[in-house]
Amino acid sequence: MxxxxxxxxxxxxxxxxxxxxxxxxxxxxxxxxxxxxxxxxxxxxxxxxxxxxxxxxxxxxxxxxxxxxxxxxxxxxxxxxxxxxxxxxxxxxxxxxxxxxxxxxxxxxxxxxxxxxxxxxxxxxxxxxxxxxxxxxxxxxxxxxxxxxxxxxxxxxxxxxxxxxxxxxxxxxxxxxxxxxxxxxxxxxxxxxxxxxxxxxxxxxxxxxxxxxxxxxxxxxxxxxxxxxxxxxxxxxxxxxxxxxxxxxxxxxxxxxxxxxxxxxxxxxxxxxxxxxxxxxxxxxxDTTRRELATLEQVAAEQRDALPDRADFFDSREDPLLALPPSVAAAGGAVQAYGPQVDRSILELVQDQSRRLQHMSDELDTVRASLNERKLIERAKGLLMAHRHLSEEDAHKTLRQMAMNQNRRLVDVADAVLAMADVLSDRPR
Amino acid sequence: MxxxxxxxxxxxxxxxxxxxxxxxxxxxxxxxxxxxxxxxxxxxxxxxxxxxxxxxxxxxxxxxxxxxxxxxxxxxxxxxxxxxxxxxxxxxxxxxxxxxxxxxxxxxxxxxxxxxxxxxxxxxxxxxxxxxxxxxxxxxxxxxxxxxxxxxxxxxxxxxxxxxxxxxxxxxxxxxxxxxxxxxxxxxxxxxxxxxxxxxxxxxxxxxxxxxxxxxxxxxxxxxxxxxxxxxxxxxxxxxxxxxxxxxxxxxxxxxxxxxxxxxxxxxxxxxxxxxxxxxxxxxxxDTTRRELATLEQVAAEQRDALPDRADFFDSREDPLLALPPSVAAAGGAVQAYGPQVDRSILELVQDQSRRLQHMSDELDTVRASLNERKLIERAKGLLMAHRHLSEEDAHKTLRQMAMNQNRRLVDVADAVLAMADVLSDRPR
Structure with a gap:
């Protein structure tokens, strides 16, 4: 296995x-x-x-x-x-x-x-x-x-x-x-x-x-x-x-x-x-990831994997399923430096990796939010074009006008327009 | 090419x-x-x-x-x-x-x-x-x-x-x-x-x-x-x-x-x-996707790709970059049935495909939102555990208490806790 x-x-x-x-x-x-x-x-x-x-x-x-x-x-x-x-x-x-x-x-x-x-x-x-x-x-x-x-x-x-x-x-x-x-x-x-x-x-x-x-x-x-x-x-x-x-x-x-x-x-x-x-x-x-892979492969070659682990899964104070972004965790004083080191236990390596991936996934969500905003605005424009037979330019103007009138962000207005469409079109779940 | x-x-x-x-x-x-x-x-x-x-x-x-x-x-x-x-x-x-x-x-x-x-x-x-x-x-x-x-x-x-x-x-x-x-x-x-x-x-x-x-x-x-x-x-x-x-x-x-x-x-x-x-x-x-692939491969084998297209990219009334979910588009009366048919132009096939993928991607965003809520709550719990040295159970209770006191959803409270942490920890961009 x-x-x-x-x-x-x-x-x-x-x-x-x-x-x-x-x-x-x-x-x-x-x-x-x-x-x-x-x-x-x-x-x-x-x-x-x-x-x-x-x-x-x-x-x-x-x-x-x-x-x-x-x-x-x-x-x-x-x-x-x-x-x-x-x-x-x-x-x-x-x-x-x-x-x-x-x-x-x-x-x-x-x-x-x-x-x-x-x-x-x-x-x-x-x-x-x-x-x-x-x-x-x-x-x-x-x-x-x-x-x-x-x-x-x-x-x-x-x-x-x-x-x-x-x-x-x-x-x-x-x-x-x-x-x-x-x-x-x-x-x-x-x-x-x-x-x-x-x-x-x-x-x-x-x-x-x-x-x-x-x-x-x-x-x-x-x-x-x-x-x-x-x-x-x-x-x-x-x-x-x-x-x-x-x-x-x-x-x-x-x-x-x-x-x-x-x-x-x-x-x-x-x-x-x-x-x-x-x-x-x-x-x-x-380069970094390849070096880290090489270290892991070295550990595997030495078969330290087969040795009993120093740290026990059930005793470890830290549960990587509740991992924190490093800046936050550092403020709480719970995290060591990243990256595999040959002298660490497999469990520690696993915990590092989980923490790192969790952090990356959280950060990605944040960055992608800005891309999602663009998607929302495009969809709302498309909706106005189809329903009200507007050109793309006029659809964009309409959205902007709504945002100005309601003193809201363009993306929030787009979101509201789409939510309304979902209701009106009785979209099946 | x-x-x-x-x-x-x-x-x-x-x-x-x-x-x-x-x-x-x-x-x-x-x-x-x-x-x-x-x-x-x-x-x-x-x-x-x-x-x-x-x-x-x-x-x-x-x-x-x-x-x-x-x-x-x-x-x-x-x-x-x-x-x-x-x-x-x-x-x-x-x-x-x-x-x-x-x-x-x-x-x-x-x-x-x-x-x-x-x-x-x-x-x-x-x-x-x-x-x-x-x-x-x-x-x-x-x-x-x-x-x-x-x-x-x-x-x-x-x-x-x-x-x-x-x-x-x-x-x-x-x-x-x-x-x-x-x-x-x-x-x-x-x-x-x-x-x-x-x-x-x-x-x-x-x-x-x-x-x-x-x-x-x-x-x-x-x-x-x-x-x-x-x-x-x-x-x-x-x-x-x-x-x-x-x-x-x-x-x-x-x-x-x-x-x-x-x-x-x-x-x-x-x-x-x-x-x-x-x-x-x-x-x-x-099965469906394999059948659709077979149809496309048939079109390719007949080399209809090399023939001049009936529809012109620049004349087409529809721009698939502004594609709508089908239910919404149907309400606007702009969309035909999905799926490739051998007698349709390549441009129409491309437009269908773009529309379908756009729709899938939008739907996925909606479904994943429920998974993201779970991630947010888990991260907020982890934060409370590290900062206030709470057990997982107590962290969960704290969040729930905050939600009840403020009459807000658990996920909104979790979001607020994390936003606060970002400010406090002076997280680098």
Missing amino acids: KSGLSFLIEARRCEIAGLQQLALTSALVNATGRLVHALQRERGLSNLYVGSQGRRWQTERTGQITQCEQLQAEVQACFDQLDTQSLQTANGARLFSRIAYVLQGLDALPRLRGRVAAGALSAQQTTAAFVRLINGLLAVVFEAADSAPDPDISRRLVALFNFMQGKEFAGQERATGSGLFASGLADPDEQHHLLDLVESQERCLQVFTDFASETLRAEWQRSQRPEVLAGLERLRRILGTMPAGSALDVNLSQTWFDACTARIDAMKAVEDALAAELLTLCTQRL | KSGLSFLIEARRCEIAGLQQLALTSALVNATGRLVHALQRERGLSNLYVGSQGRRWQTERTGQITQCEQLQAEVQACFDQLDTQSLQTANGARLFSRIAYVLQGLDALPRLRGRVAAGALSAQQTTAAFVRLINGLLAVVFEAADSAPDPDISRRLVALFNFMQGKEFAGQERATGSGLFASGLADPDEQHHLLDLVESQERCLQVFTDFASETLRAEWQRSQRPEVLAGLERLRRILGTMPAGSALDVNLSQTWFDACTARIDAMKAVEDALAAELLTLCTQRL
């Missing part, structure tokens, strides 16, 4: 397998981020092109498409390299479904580009199409963030995902503003939408700030060059305050595009640093 | 792998339930034996130990049969750690029995030791319930886990009452503890009722024979109301043990039915 020690070893092997998967997923997230960045730029250029009725921006747009095609090939190569065998979990099922979905979008992209070139789409329609595709790519990143087994890594992934999402809102802002300036006319709906995007950006960047490391927070602060921000804020003010129907200076479209692009490119550098930090963390965790 | 369809197929394979693991885990849960049942009986008999100062119950106890040893061998065989390779996930790490922990307890069991036989332990100490071991076994079941990928299956596992936990409280009630009657003396602490156990039982059985199928709820109702309940309630009243220090009728110990045992044995029959239902559900889900 297998001993307790051998299951302890199996538990470590599970952790290592999870970390290896995560390292693979990190590479995928990285490549996806590069493609998103390029598509964001193509979206902005396409809007300028459409806004100028195809008179300008042709060369820039064509060059950008070439770059996108190359990065798309890299992302698809990453998809192909995913070890489908070792990802056979519930999270794997969701990840693969997201990939299947976004591949449909990538397949349809050449046709979309043809329609843009032929002038068959308005600036808004062009933006909406790119938004859908980029959201599909970000959903792949979201599934990766949702599947991390380690709370520290999960925290970094949440920071990265929210940063990417914030950057996407910045990209949508660039596209919307480009469309406005290129059309030469102030349009209240689009102006409103632009201010909304600024606000959504700030919300995402707040979550990033909450979950990022000190280093990356500092890097993000440094990357925000004051002269770029000042120029951007001046143009935001012009776009936000021009009365409906008044003329916008078409010549400012280049200035707007460049200011937004400078900021977004600076964001891309921070995003790359986030991704690099994530990969380093994965590698460190893998 | 792999197509969207091939990732759709991979997603299905993930689901199948998850269901296969679950079927294995169900067998383990079943065997664990049988061992828990036998240990509960051994605990009751050991208490009677200790209470009678070793003068009675020797034969019954020895016979029960033999049965426990046999069932223990079966459980350990199940542990050995677990496919550690295919369980290499974060949940696997927790499951294996729980197993490693409980194996320490099973190894120490012969020594515990020796001490009981030698009269070295009080009835309370004997009970406490068995409670710890059985909690270790139930923690294995808990991890299994926490890892189910399918909401319907997860719901059944939550019902089963809570039923097992409720049955364990019934077992602790039997042991505590046995100790009291056998000692012949009313002891207010133990009497209080007994009433507490009755209440905990009812809480668990309420969760069982919330999550079980209609069939099993009815079976549970039928299994509660009125004459057994009436006899038990009479003895509960005697145990609960005798003034401190007054004499208890030693001859009632047999009656008490038999009444409790009749009820617990009836519970075991319901538990077995729950386990059987769970296994049937797993098998059905596996």
Whole structure:
């Protein structure tokens, strides 16, 4: 029969397998981020092109498409390299479904580009199409963030995902503003939408700030060059305050595009640093866990497992089923240092391991709560879209208005909307 | 490059792998339930034996130990049969750690029995030791319930886990009452503890009722024979109301043990039915998913994937990233029947799949919330034990008292206690 020690070893092997998967997923997230960045730029250029009725921006747009095609090939190569065998979990099922979905979008992209070139789409329609595709790519990143087994890594992934999402809102802002300036006319709906995007950006960047490391927070602060921000804020003010129907200076479209692009490119550098930090963390965790596994295997090889244990299960004062997070336990004075040491009893090793996993699981619950909030808001939006035949944007506005009226958080309003739907639809248990 | 369809197929394979693991885990849960049942009986008999100062119950106890040893061998065989390779996930790490922990307890069991036989332990100490071991076994079941990928299956596992936990409280009630009657003396602490156990039982059985199928709820109702309940309630009243220090009728110990045992044995029959239902559900889900996989593979073999899609990603009115649960979506009139059909476009298949997984993930969040409540309460108890040097029982009482005083749910009080601890311990982010 297998001993307790051998299951302890199996538990470590599970952790290592999870970390290896995560390292693979990190590479995928990285490549996806590069493609998103390029598509964001193509979206902005396409809007300028459409806004100028195809008179300008042709060369820039064509060059950008070439770059996108190359990065798309890299992302698809990453998809192909995913070890489908070792990802056979519930999270794997969701990840693969997201990939299947976004591949449909990538397949349809050449046709979309043809329609843009032929002038068959308005600036808004062009933006909406790119938004859908980029959201599909970000959903792949979201599934990766949702599947991390380690709370520290999960925290970094949440920071990265929210940063990417914030950057996407910045990209949508660039596209919307480009469309406005290129059309030469102030349009209240689009102006409103632009201010909304600024606000959504700030919300995402707040979550990033909450979950990022000190280093990356500092890097993000440094990357925000004051002269770029000042120029951007001046143009935001012009776009936000021009009365409906008044003329916008078409010549400012280049200035707007460049200011937004400078900021977004600076964001891309921070995003790359986030991704690099994530990969380093994965590698460190893998090294530590492999060393701990080696120690356990050494204990097993010495067959100390067969010796009578010094500590007795029933006498031990500590019950790991009631394990505490280490900071709390330390305040109570009950916990020693973590990590297996060769001279400790098997029971102590088991207790350490239980405590550590319990702690990780608690921390993960906390980190994932921020992802769950996003899920709730998305579902509530979907519900409003179906029931009240609203566009996504209007559904979002409705939720925000409800939150403001009731002086509640967006997520609480979303929760209330969904609870109401459950009651109304008489959902079977 | 792999197509969207091939990732759709991979997603299905993930689901199948998850269901296969679950079927294995169900067998383990079943065997664990049988061992828990036998240990509960051994605990009751050991208490009677200790209470009678070793003068009675020797034969019954020895016979029960033999049965426990046999069932223990079966459980350990199940542990050995677990496919550690295919369980290499974060949940696997927790499951294996729980197993490693409980194996320490099973190894120490012969020594515990020796001490009981030698009269070295009080009835309370004997009970406490068995409670710890059985909690270790139930923690294995808990991890299994926490890892189910399918909401319907997860719901059944939550019902089963809570039923097992409720049955364990019934077992602790039997042991505590046995100790009291056998000692012949009313002891207010133990009497209080007994009433507490009755209440905990009812809480668990309420969760069982919330999550079980209609069939099993009815079976549970039928299994509660009125004459057994009436006899038990009479003895509960005697145990609960005798003034401190007054004499208890030693001859009632047999009656008490038999009444409790009749009820617990009836519970075991319901538990077995729950386990059987769970296994049937797993098998059905596996069949359905395998059929759906076969359909997808047929589509792939016909290479329809290479044909231009009827529906275009960018034209589709529906965005599966904003997918709704089917009941809600049906109310909005936006969703067709589920499941792949050969004549549908790949995009439609992808949208179906996304919607279905989204729905499953939402449902799972709901079901798991009930498991999270248990985790919160356990952690708050552990915190009180460490900070205020309380026993588990006293920690539980303190929480309950706080809940009663503040007229709040136990889980809300637990949450408040933990939040306070986070503030006090200045926990690093």
